[in-house]
Amino acid sequence: MEKILEKKRIDDWIAALAAKSQGEWEVHAPALQDGIWTYQPVSGAARLDHPNTRQSPKEFAFPQREVYFSFEQIKGEPPKLTQILPKETRHAVFGVRPCDGRGVPRMDKVFNDHVEDTYYTTRRRNVAYVGLACNKPPNATCFCLSVGGSPVSTDGLDVQMTDLGDRYFVKAITETGKALMMAGGNLLAEAAAADQKQVKQVHADAVAYPQRKINDPDGAPAKLKANFKSPLWEEMARACIGCGICTFLCPTCHCFDINDEVQNKAPLKGQRVRTWDNCQFPDFTMHSSGHNPRENTGDRLRQRVNHKFQYFHENFGMHQCTGCGRCVSECPVGIDIVAVVNKVTEHVG
Amino acid sequence: MINIQDIRDTARDMLAKGEVRTVIGYRRGSRGMPAEPAFITSPEQADELIWDPTCYHNLSLYLVHDSKIQAHLRKDTGAPIGIIAKGCDARSVVVLMQEHYFKREDVYIIGVSCEGTGVLDERKLAAQLNGVQPTLAAFDGDDFVITTAEGEKRLSARDVMADRCLECRTPFPKEHNAVFGEDKTGRQLAEPFAALTRFEAQASSERWDIWSHHFDRCMRCFACRSVCPMCYCEECVVDSITFPVTAQTSAAEKADRVRWIERSATRSENITYLLTRAMHLAGRCTDCGECDRACPVNIPIRMLNNKMEREAREKFGFEPGASIGGSSLVASFLDSDPGEFIR
Numbered sequence: 134m135e136k137i138l139e140k141k142r143i144d145d146w147i148a149a150l151a152a153k154s155q156g157e158w159e160v161h162a163p164a165l166q167d168g169i170w171t172y173q174p175v176s177g178a179a180r181l182d183h184p185n186t187r188q189s190p191k192e193f194a195f196p197q198r199e200v201y202f203s204f205e206q207i208k209g210e211p212p213k214l215t216q217i218l219p220k221e222t223r224h225a226v227f228g229v230r231p232c233d234g235r236g237v238p239r240m241d242k243v244f245n246d247h248v249e250d251t252y253y254t255t256r257r258r259n260v261a262y263v264g265l266a267c268n269k270p271p272n273a274t275c276f277c278l279s280v281g282g283s284p285v286s287t288d289g290l291d292v293q294m295t296d297l298g299d300r301y302f303v304k305a306i307t308e309t310g311k312a313l314m315m316a317g318g319n320l321l322a323e324a325a326a327a328d329q330k331q332v333k334q335v336h337a338d339a340v341a342y343p344q345r346k347i348n349d350p351d352g353a354p355a356k357l358k359a360n361f362k363s364p365l366w367e368e369m370a371r372a373c374i375g376c377g378i379c380t381f382l383c384p385t386c387h388c389f390d391i392n393d394e395v396q397n398k399a400p401l402k403g404q405r406v407r408t409w410d411n412c413q414f415p416d417f418t419m420h421s422s423g424h425n426p427r428e429n430t431g432d433r434l435r436q437r438v439n440h441k442f443q444y445f446h447e448n449f450g451m452h453q454c455t456g457c458g459r460c461v462s463e464c465p466v467g468i469d470i471v472a473v474v475n476k477v478t479e480h481v482g
Numbered sequence: 483m484i485n486i487q488d489i490r491d492t493a494r495d496m497l498a499k500g501e502v503r504t505v506i507g508y509r510r511g512s513r514g515m516p517a518e519p520a521f522i523t524s525p526e527q528a529d530e531l532i533w534d535p536t537c538y539h540n541l542s543l544y545l546v547h548d549s550k551i552q553a554h555l556r557k558d559t560g561a562p563i564g565i566i567a568k569g570c571d572a573r574s575v576v577v578l579m580q581e582h583y584f585k586r587e588d589v590y591i592i593g594v595s596c597e598g599t600g601v602l603d604e605r606k607l608a609a610q611l612n613g614v615q616p617t618l619a620a621f622d623g624d625d626f627v628i629t630t631a632e633g634e635k636r637l638s639a640r641d642v643m644a645d646r647c648l649e650c651r652t653p654f655p656k657e658h659n660a661v662f663g664e665d666k667t668g669r670q671l672a673e674p675f676a677a678l679t680r681f682e683a684q685a686s687s688e689r690w691d692i693w694s695h696h697f698d699r700c701m702r703c704f705a706c707r708s709v710c711p712m713c714y715c716e717e718c719v720v721d722s723i724t725f726p727v728t729a730q731t732s733a734a735e736k737a738d739r740v741r742w743i744e745r746s747a748t749r750s751e752n753i754t755y756l757l758t759r760a761m762h763l764a765g766r767c768t769d770c771g772e773c774d775r776a777c778p779v780n781i782p783i784r785m786l787n788n789k790m791e792r793e794a795r796e797k798f799g800f801e802p803g804a805s806i807g808g809s810s811l812v813a814s815f816l817d818s819d820p821g822e823f824i825r
Binding site: 167168169184187188197198272273274371372374375376377378381382390392394406408409410411414416419421422423461463465466467469471472 | 511512513516519521539543544613615699701702703704705708709721736741744745746747772776780781
């Protein structure tokens with residue numbers, strides 16, 4: 134299904150999606166707030182002129198805080214556990230860039246491949262990703278082409294939109310995507326041959342646009358493995374401050390911690406919650422003995438880079454990194470995953 | 483105006499003579515700007531050093547890292563460590579010495595004056611450039627010259643400087659072993675605490691609404707803590723383990739540990755984290771602004787520290803990092819202290 138949507142009619146499409154008969158979608162789109170682009174709930178007006186959002190859309194299926202269950206222990210009675218599953222509210226996320234779209238199947242591999250994580254899958258089946266192709270790289274730190282992606286990739290998306298100036302070319306990728314487009318009714322007109330031709334040209338230009346480059350992405354897994362003990366890691370991580378920016382903003386970082394949050398001591402009452410965790414925090418691998426197997430920033434940088442470019446590749450046959458460049462542009466001390474991978478893969482050790 | 487070659491010559495010379503073991507400075511980042519921290523250990527590397535308006539980082543953080551590593555390795559530190567320090571950074575070094583984190587002779591301070599300007603605020607710059615991406619920034623008198631894909635652009639530094647630099651009272655590193663650039667102390671481009679004063683002009687309900695909004699947005703990546711040279715505690719109140727664990731620590735002790743702040747990034751926990759940090763920085767924060775710059779979601783963290791700094795100044799005439807011999811705010815008692823709140 135390929136259609137044309139006048140730009141000024143996007144608000145009507147979004148409004149139509151909220152109707153009960155059309156699936157009662159809660160629509161989110163990037164908005165500029167506090168100087169950064171973030172996904173905000175929208176009922177109508179949405180402007181899709183963002184470069185990319187500061188935080189990735191991973192939060193829609195994998196929020197920073199997920200409650201597993203509540204617990205209560207009254208003296209003399211058996212403990213009471215109540216599972217708390219996410220609400221089955223449907224979310225349509227507009228303006229998802231192709232790199233973030235490619236993050237979705239990677240998260241699916243982790244939470245819905247060998248094991249099914251009920252919390253993740255409940256949210257995931259209720260989210261639709263309406264992508265926006267990048268006519269040119271929106272940021273100087275973009276490198277999707279180096280990791281098997283493309284500025285016009287449809288991977289992970291339900292709908293792909295392409296900006297054609299005064300209108301969008303809208304293409305359904307999945308059945309969910311078709312349903313979203315049907316909800317728009319007459320707002321979406323049939324795409325003519327001229328539109329097809331134009332979108333083809335826009336996509337070809339987008340792919341030809343120069344980007345930063347990882348020189349040997351295919352050779353990276355073996356070379357990273359060979360350089361596990363390289364002194365380069367310590368050197369490259371010398372400035373690392375050990376904060377969580379790179380992983381919290383990443384569309385594919387998925388590590389978490391589980392804690393019991395006690396709200397009342399007597400009678401005992403609380404919740405078991407899952408929260409994002411972070412391999413760059415010094416206490417991430419702290420053993421209860423006090424021993425820390427990843428003691429230095431070099432060990433921790435290596436973990437993050439190897440997970441993206443070696444371990445994930447060994448497990449699932451694809452790089453985990455999608456080249457969004459957030460960890461590069463937002464690192465306060467200039468640690469640059471492109472430069473790191475290039476340096477290690479070009480190192481003869 | 484500072485000639486970077488002079489700084490490079492000093493660094494090269496000291497490294498060649500073995501007078502310092504490392505010079506911590508700035509070098510060109512892999513993307514051009516911003517600069518990134520550099521650890522220069524051999525004379526040949528000295529030419530990597532740069533000085534431009536993107537040298538934001540308060541490098542005294544790495545003196546703290548170095549002290550921790552040295553203590554861990556139980557090594558004699560040998561020659562001192564050289565550090566390039568702006569006015570605010572040098573004051574941080576002084577605070578760390580007041581707190582006996584290291585000794586004066588352990589550090590060789592290569593001071594750089596911010597002269598008539600200061601460092602860039604990339605958010606202000608982005609607003610001026612309208613989507614055009616900058617690749618380099620250079621000082622030029624009262625202006626910054628910005629290189630972009632669409633050519634060079636000259637901007638009045640005052641329009642794109644960080645608030646803390648506009649309000650800075652001492653843009654010159656008083657404590658130093660060597661210093662570059664002119665002392666322009668007193669050049670102050672905006673009133674001290676101007677941004678804070680503007681904020682405080684609002685009604686308390688408005689202020690609460692604004693801060694509640696920010697507290698809700700914090701993701702607890704801890705960049706503000708991690709980038710701060712004053713946040714050097716071995717065990718921080720927000721960490722999952724807030725006491726030293728040994729082989730003798732029992733399972734019950736670990737399980738029943740006090741968790742002052744839960745890991746959930748919710749308003750109550752975020753408030754506790756951010757305000758605890760602000761309180762712990764009272765009389766210690768030298769307004770280097772790194773917490774504010776590092777925050778990935780633009781929470782105006784500097785304002786919290788600024789508030790404490792103004793209290794210290796107005797109530798006790800206290801200036802953090804003014805002199806090594808000076809007392810620290812929370813460790814001194816004055817007979818003249820009115821102490822009205824504890825009577």
